[in-house]
Amino acid sequence: xxxxxxxxxxxxxSEEAFLTINCTYTATGYPSLFWYVQYPGEGLQLLLKATKAxxxxxxxxxxxxxxxxxxxxxLEKGSVQVSDSAVYxxxxxxxGGKLIFGQGTELSVKP
Amino acid sequence: DVKVTQSSRYLVKxxxxxxxxxxxxxxxxxxxxxxxxxxxLGLRLIYFSYDVKMKEKGDIPEGYSVxxxxxxxxxxxxxxxxxxxxxxxxxxSRDKGAADTQYFGPGTRLTVL
Numbered sequence: 601x602x603x604x605x606x607x608x609x610x611x612x613x614s615e616e617a618f619l620t621i622n623c624t625y626t627a628t629g630y631p632s633l634f635w636y637v638q639y640p641g642e643g644l645q646l647l648l649k650a651t652k653a654x655x656x657x658x659x660x661x662x663x664x665x666x667x668x669x670x671x672x673x674x675l676e677k678g679s680v681q682v683s684d685s686a687v688y689x690x691x692x693x694x695x696g697g698k699l700i701f702g703q704g705t706e707l708s709v710k711p
Numbered sequence: 712d713v714k715v716t717q718s719s720r721y722l723v724k725x726x727x728x729x730x731x732x733x734x735x736x737x738x739x740x741x742x743x744x745x746x747x748x749x750x751x752l753g754l755r756l757i758y759f760s761y762d763v764k765m766k767e768k769g770d771i772p773e774g775y776s777v778x779x780x781x782x783x784x785x786x787x788x789x790x791x792x793x794x795x796x797x798x799x800x801x802x803x804s805r806d807k808g809a810a811d812t813q814y815f816g817p818g819t820r821l822t823v824l
Contacts, residue, residue: 604753643715643801643815644754689753699813701753 602627602694604702609687612708613680621675621705623664623690631692633657633666633673638687638704647675647688680709714738715816717802723822730789732819734802740814741807743785745769745777748799748818760785761807792823 607622625631632651636644648657653668662677673690690702718733736743742761746754746769756769758777766777774796778786785804789796799820803813 641817643817644803644813645815646812649812698756701755703751703753704748 602631602692602698602700604690604692604700606688606690606702606705609704609706610708611705612710615682615709615711616679617709619675619677619680619684619707621688621690621707623673623675623702625671625673625690625692627671627692627694627700629695630668631694633664634691634693634699635662635664635673635675636689636691636701638689640686644689680707682709682711685709715802715804715814717800717816717819719819720817721820721822723824724789724792725824726791726793728789728792728823730792730821730823732787732789732800732802732821734785734787734804734816735783736785736802736804736814737783738804738806738814739782740804741782742805743779744803744805744813745775745785745787746801746803747771748801754801757787792821794823797821797823 603626634649635647637647638644648659650657650666656665664675687704687706689704715736744759745757760766760779776788799818801818802816805813
């Protein structure tokens with residue numbers, strides 16, 4: 601079945617470091633891909649999305665490119681801040697309209 | 712802004728109790744969802760609803776039921792709570808014309824003793 605796999609956390613970085621959180625997927629057809637973020641004590645918020653191959657989603661300095669050839673949607677940010685500390689979820693929406701989430705990756709940014 | 716609210720942030724219940732988790736959204740969305748979130752497992756869909764009085768099973772419906780009597784409210788019911796239902800429960804809503812974006816509530820952390 602369709603699935604999403606993310607790199608395990610926690611990821612601990614110093615402020616201004618470069619961030620990559622890996623995400624790969626398995627799905628039939630052409631799913632839409634998403635990154636959601638969950639700040640401490642809050643629900644999930646949509647961070648960015650891409651709906652077709654080679655699309656780049658971006659928001660708040662974060663970027664991810666839909667790579668169909670490698671079935672990946674890695675999240676990157678050039679310079680993280682303490683306020684980026686959160687849990688990040690990669691997700692896909694499959695042909696049936698169902699949203700399928702990865703297991704989440706916790707990011708901790710130290711000053 | 713879309714707002715999804717959940718009745719409790721933290722809840723402690725005893726094994727065998729009947730538990731109600733309430734979710735309300737204020738944007739007239741047709742679709743509503745209940746997930747549970749567990750470490751290492753991400754979010755798993757319990758039940759969803761496409762309209763009032765309609766419900767569909769998700770991936771892990773066992774031990775749960777739902778009720779949607781009004782469009783804005785979607786309730787999750789644990790008929791007889793068990794310790795393995797200790798988890799974070801997240802409600803979400805989505806407009807049927809915007810399939811890409813679900814709006815989530817803040818979650819209810821349920822502990823069953």
